Amino acid sequence: MEDWVSLPQGPLPAVLSWGMNHTKCHSGSSVACRSSHTYCWKLGDVKEDAHLCMCDDGHQGNPYIPNGCKDINECDDPKTYPCYGSCKNSEGGFQCERLPGFKGNASVPNGCQDIDECADPHHYSCYGLCTNVPGTFHCRCKHGTYGDPFTKGGCSSLSVYAAVLKIGLGVGGGISCMLLALVAPLITRKIKMHKVKKEKERFFKQNHGLLLQQLVSQNSDIGGRMIITLQDLEKATNKFDPSHEIGGGGHGVVYKGLLDLQAVAIKKSKIIVQREIDDFINEVAILSQINHRNIVKLIGCCLEAKVPLLVYEFISNGTLADHLHVEGTVSLSWDDRLRIAVEISKALAYLHSAASTHVLHRDIKSSSILLDDNLMAKVSDFGASRHIPIDRTGVTTAVQGTIGYLDPMYYYTSRLTEKSDIFSFVVVLIELLTRKKPYIYWSDDGEGLVTHFASLLAQGTLIDIIDPQIIEEEGEAVDEVATLAAKCTKLNGEDRPTMREVEMALENLRGTKRQVHHNTNSKWKYEKGHCVPFGRLHLEASRQYIMEEEILLSAWYPR
The missing domain is CATH 1.10.510.10 (Transferase(Phosphotransferase) domain 1)
Structure with a gap:
């Protein structure tokens, strides 16, 4: 390493610069640049072989020592690396993606605009009343009908049942009351069951059910034992009664239950946030592939609730x-x-x-x-x-x-x-x-x-x-x-x-x-x-x- 002083003509001050000259910078590489993710930069006008070592884009630190250049986590510095959507850090850079239900450029302020799903029925089917909301949309049957508004012909009119009711009233108050008592609960039950079914399907997708399906396809043993319904878990815990709560930790609350005459521990997330859901699914992916006498055994999981539920063997003696x-x-x-x-x-x-x-x-x-x-x-x-x-x-x-x-x-x-x-x-x-x-x-x-x-x-x-x-x-x-x-x-x-x-x-x-x-x-x-x-x-x-x-x-x- 040497120093050179450039002395321009006139009263201007001297400019001091430095560079490496004991090694050569060839094709962006130099022996002096010891860290990974570095490159060398020729100084050119200073001296023929003089050069400096710099960290690659997306990295910072000291390029002259091993492992001196570290990856910058751009997602932790939104002021320097703006992202107005979902930020994911990667080696040497980051990805800024739009949130579900939005379109546009997530890297600029107000760059993402809400998608009006109601204006695009070809991709977002709704055969009832469609209401757009930020990030998604609501679809319901028109007033006076019931059923599935996402299916063509899924909303049925109540006029048939109204006619039956009028005939019943004409024949006699007693018969009409009997028909009303019989028909109304059936309709209500059908609507409720259909709503619950759709809600479970939505939660299954939200809770990364596709990951579980992938595990099932790769390992038939997992498919045969891991899928547990929410109804079974509610029955096992008396609808998650607080009296069944036996503990908890950083990733959820644990309940004790009885499933198929076997004592089990059921973990339920405390907070409905994506990170907790990701941690739960991560635990499924890991424990489903592990079998060791000193590692707690995962019996199954349920993805039909707002947050996924994990079912383990019950370990009776605490921590x-x-x-x-x-x-x-x-x-x-x-x-x-x-x-x-x-x-x-x-x-x-x-x-x-x-x-x-x-x-x-x-x-x-x-x-x-x-x-x-x-x-x-x-x-x-x-x-x-x-x-x-x-x-x-x-x-x-x-x-x-x-x-x-x-x-x-x-x-x-x-x-x-x-x-x-x-x-x-x-x-x-x-x-x-x-x-x-x-x-x-x-x-x-x-x-x-x-x-x-x-x-x-x-x-x-x-x-x-x-x-x-x-x-x-x-x-x-x-x-x-x-x-x-x-x-x-x-x-x-x-x-x-x-x-x-x-x-x-x-x-x-x-x-x-x-x-x-x-x-x-x-x-x-x-x-x-x-x-x-x-x-x-x-x-x-x-x-x-x-x-x-x-x-x-x-x-x-x-x-």
């Missing part, structure tokens, strides 16, 4: 958070906690590498882990999950998750990888060790749970934060689990192990055998009202793994 954060000093035993950690890791390892399509959960936390009657862990709440192509390690997406469990690198870069799930899982692991709530915990020094945990581990004073119940139980392998947690919370995701490696390490620790001697080899010793560390646990690896797994484990976890 892991319910069991950890209870009043009193006694919670789950250390053996149960370690087993639950192994079961969660198995489920996540399956999602990351063994499932037919790779899935990142994106919202692992203790409240999304369900426990059955035997305290077996079941991972749930897949509304925020994402599919990842097998040939890719991650995706750039809007940040979504729960504060306290969220991977800081994902938060700052928006780059979602399997290492983000690993960070969230290890926060749950630390929660199992300490019984502290990650989303509200602050140390006296102002550190969060993960940072404080790592500091105490480095200082050799981890006992200050370990759950006293574990110490009283003389829990085995606590030091090793804590060391594993520290490895998995490294700031750089590349330095963290894979979920499969974490699963193998935890399984190995759980299978470790050791002799406990209270006077010499006990890991913790009770002395004068408090617990102090007494010696260090030596891990004896169990021989339950095949040789390939043993080698893989030993490559990053010291024995």
